Amino acid sequence: MKKLMLAAILAVIPVAVAAADMELSGGFLRASPKIANAGAGFLTIKNNGADDTLIAAEADISKTVELHTHIMDGDIMRMRQVPSIAVPAGATVALKPGGDHVMFINLTKALAEGDKVPVTLVFAKAGKKLVELPVMGIGAMAPKP
Ligand SMILES: [Cu+2]
Structure with a gap:
């Protein structure tokens, strides 16, 4: 019985490892200068796992x-x-100004510079990943170093 349980626990571990294979970095969020009451989120996704796809994002600010x-x-x-948004195995995909981004439409909260907004990224295979995006001023092109 103990052996069976151990086997069950070990069988779960590869899933946990795969879930840690999305490295999220350099994220920030800014109010959009072009659309009132909206904001855009940017970050870099490094996929150390299998081919994957970003299929949605969730946040409670809009x-x-x-x-x-x-x-x-x-x-x-x-x-x-x-x-x-495709995130191929081994690839680093940058969501950046002028390119792909996460759009927050009809903000329900005012975005103040310095706030941190929790955003959940939903990947087809890796599942949900929570990332905190610091709020930058309008027109910011990169996070503060
Ligand atoms: Cu947009």
Whole structure:
């Protein structure tokens, strides 16, 4: 019986290791200068595990949280919602100004510089990852060193 239980515990460990394989760094959040009452979140995702996909993000600072990218429409850069963001095995994917980002629409809280906003990233395989994004001023391009 003890051996059986040990086997059951060991069988669970690889899942826990895989869950730790998403390294989230360099995150920050800023109010959007273009859309009133919205904010954008950025961070770097390093995937040490298998091919994965970021499929959603959750936070309690806005009514809606979407995954966005930027596209060029003639000379104008526009934001567009995307259903998911690919995070291939071994890749480092940067969500950054001008590129992919997490969009917070219809903010329910005022974002003050220096606040930390808990954001849950939902990956298809790695599951939910909680990250705290520090709030930066409008137009900030990178987190404070
Ligand atoms: Cu956006």
